[in-house]
Amino acid sequence: MTVWLRFSRHAITLAVSLLASRLILLAFAADPKPQFKLVIHGGAGTISRQTMTPEMERQYRDKLAEALRTGYKILKDGGSSLDAVESAIRVLEDSPLFNAGKGAVFTNVGTNELDASVMDGASLKAGAVAGLKHIKNPISLARLVMEKSPHVMMVGAGAEAFARQQGVGLVSQKYFFTERRWKQLLEAKKKEMQRSSNASPPTPKEASFGTVGAVALDQRGGLAAGTSTGGVTNKRFGRVGDSPIIGAGTYADNRTCAVSATGDGEYFIRLGVARDISALMEYKGKSVKEAAETVILEKLAALGGTGGVIALDAKGNHAWPFNTSGMYRGYIDADGKIVIEIYKD
């Protein structure tokens, strides 16, 4: 009898253990697949179906898809959102299509000056660089500033000295020469001269847009954001826009969202656009969509600024409001589904 009781006690313990482990397995199985996502943009501005040839549109779509697939592979393999953001942006920086890296616009004196920033939503660490003339991938230097220095922001020749110290190869300014951007500079200068002679309003900014950015959520729930740009065509006086300004062009906080912006940089700085979207989520409990739309469609518009953002929250919800006629944008989700859009309608 004692033996039987002891046996039955063992049997019950065993049965309970088995049941428990089965329940745990079930719980895991019931858990949805890991939510990760990558959202990118290639600039907001005047983009219309009338001026876009099918061949150009295909080139943009192909390059955006390549950037998305590059970041996706990292996220799928369990890599960090930071790695995904950096890798996706490098693809866009290496393409002449966008106003960042290779395709950067020209300044008033015929140089190229590049800015970028990156932020990690888990640690709130950030890195930013501005006024670079010899760095092929500004986004990667911004990341080195974040990870290999006690600083957040470095500018000009000093930032390039840091790059050399970190073993980053510098490129000649010739690397950034593209016929298309050079023509845009000449066109801008021509319009400027006409303007100063007959006081017509400033030229529209078609020739300037093409800033690139990415926001990502990795399998561990980590958010990251990055932005890279060549600034505006014909810029002078060491002008710096919102792209390298943490809180304006870029922000990431795991508790709220990751944001990358593109548009009239001055307005984005004055509003602190990226930081404001995060604040609306943190303090008002807004969704990422409500927060991003409030800042872009209401506040930015009220101030007279144009542009857009991509924003992603820690659950994988994204928003990409803009108040221009188009914004190059796309996302890839955990299933590998790619969506790319260009126009407003």
Added chain:
Amino acid sequence: MTVWLRFSRHAITLAVSLLASRLILLAFAADPKPQFKLVIHGGAGTISRQTMTPEMERQYRDKLAEALRTGYKILKDGGSSLDAVESAIRVLEDSPLFNAGKGAVFTNVGTNELDASVMDGASLKAGAVAGLKHIKNPISLARLVMEKSPHVMMVGAGAEAFARQQGVGLVSQKYFFTERRWKQLLEAKKKEMQRSSNASPPTPKEASFGTVGAVALDQRGGLAAGTSTGGVTNKRFGRVGDSPIIGAGTYADNRTCAVSATGDGEYFIRLGVARDISALMEYKGKSVKEAAETVILEKLAALGGTGGVIALDAKGNHAWPFNTSGMYRGYIDADGKIVIEIYKD
């Protein structure tokens, strides 16, 4: 009868007019005196009674009082908060006591590189400059960027080219030479060499603090904020801190507050300190005191950063929390009462 009626109608009209004008006069008399205020800081850091001589303390107090009186005169005469902020900061920039303008610290290569920014709370317009080597009063150049260019931020030689175009006289780097700051650089370099040989922790930042800033409220209810700095002793790689970053070191919005910050710039950028204080007031209905204390005493401290802010709301309430042992700070109210404090206790 008709004549009498007409007369009495006139009499009544006259009486009503007289009564109305008397009521208006009474209303004005009952209206409290115009609320205007100026708050300034001269940096937060390790300031102790033990290391401060009475003579040094007197010098700091005198210069802070001079800056306050300079701004007060403008506000009392009905001038703008922007003018008061700029004028008060110029007084501090022209003194060798503070790490801004004349008293700027030295970089690793023995140069001086100055940063500043300013913001107008009525229009949300802003101006910022960084990496200046030949500008006596960076705060005034920041204001020119805001008012005389379509841009918000200009850096380096480009910003100085803009200064020349605007008729601002450039000064030689010699202007910024002070024995005290030079010794601090030599000391920092010595400590750095010792550190690299025995891996001791980084040196404290006593030699770097002294950033200056001002926030003001004018008689029309307009808020403005400004900040100016030489950065950190022995800085390299074109490092830029929070002072010229709108949203980090400086922010102003008439609906909330004006803020100027001082401290570990990198932490202030990562948190977007100035913008965050404004957001806590805008979105959570916090008072300026609650908002500033939450960001400095809780958020900044949690991240490991040290420093402080001065913050002023549109009703003239101010706060100046800091988590260091001291912060040079003072205010002057509409009555001309001056309060200056240095230590925490």
